[in-house]
């Protein structure tokens with residue numbers, strides 16, 4: 001009996017230590033930090049340190065691997081990747097000159113796996129198309145009238161907080177009532193589903209001669225409602241829906257003097273164009 005127990009303990013112990021060394025080698029988060037990816041893409045790849053740097057968290061794993069390989073091999077080179085090339089030991093630069101080693105293919109895979117699966121659950125969408133406010137702005141500039149940009153916040157929000165100037169329409173996903181009912185879970189007034197949400201989107205698409213597979217960008221306060229709306233749209237057959245992960249106002253700061261305030265990312269904090277003046281035809285179309 002003692003023998004069996006001894007065997008059992010050694011077996012478990014060795015399999016635990018085996019497992020933990022595996023985890024160490026393939027820990028995407030540790031590799032992301034070690035290679036200095038956080039210097040630009042921010043902690044967790046979700047809060048980039050500058051407007052022109054993309055959000056990585058939550059993107060499709062295969063997409064991240066392909067892109068990272070293209071950047072590190074020099075196959076994809078742009079004004080922006082130039083900064084990345086400066087930080088890494090590319091060409092004749094050696095680590096002792098203060099550059100960071102380029103991650104190898106296995107490391108890139110581990111990083112991508114970690115990034116791809118770790119967007120907060122409430123911000124995940126079945127389409128898996130995520131953009132920061134800045135990226136949404138750039139993509140929309142390029143796409144012109146081939147895409148729709150929809151603000152899905154309540155009328156109360158756009159009335160008092162303003163709205164991006166390049167919006168195609170305000171179609172609320174949730175509606176505010178008369179602020180007479182309380183929601184204890186959200187510690188705020190109760191909101192109600194807008195039963196006309198999908199109908200209005202399909203009307204707008206028709207209006208613009210676009211189809212269900214056209215790119216549609218959704219923005220809300222900070223990326224949770226737009227994820228819920230993306231889910232509903234997915235069920236209704238809309239495959240190309242982008243969720244702006246940081247929304248109009250952005251996420252709340254987790255520490256520092258602005259803790260609890262929406263001061264770190266989002267459309268407004270990224271200094272993208274918006275206004276308190278609303279356009280009548282974007283709201284009642």
Ligand code: HEC
Pocket residue numbers: 032035036037038039040041052053054055056059064065067068071077078079080081083084087103111
């Ligand atoms: C010095 C700043 C900087 C560092 C450090 C950096 N990146 Fe980037 N990264 C960028 C910029 C800027 C872009 C946008 C490039 C473009 O659009 O041409 C980018 C783009 C990417 C993309 C493509 C994302 C997309 O949506 O197209 C991936 C993937 C990526 N980086 C991964 C990494 C990884 C992994 C590391 C660490 C090993 C890293 N980056 C380190 C600046 C940086």
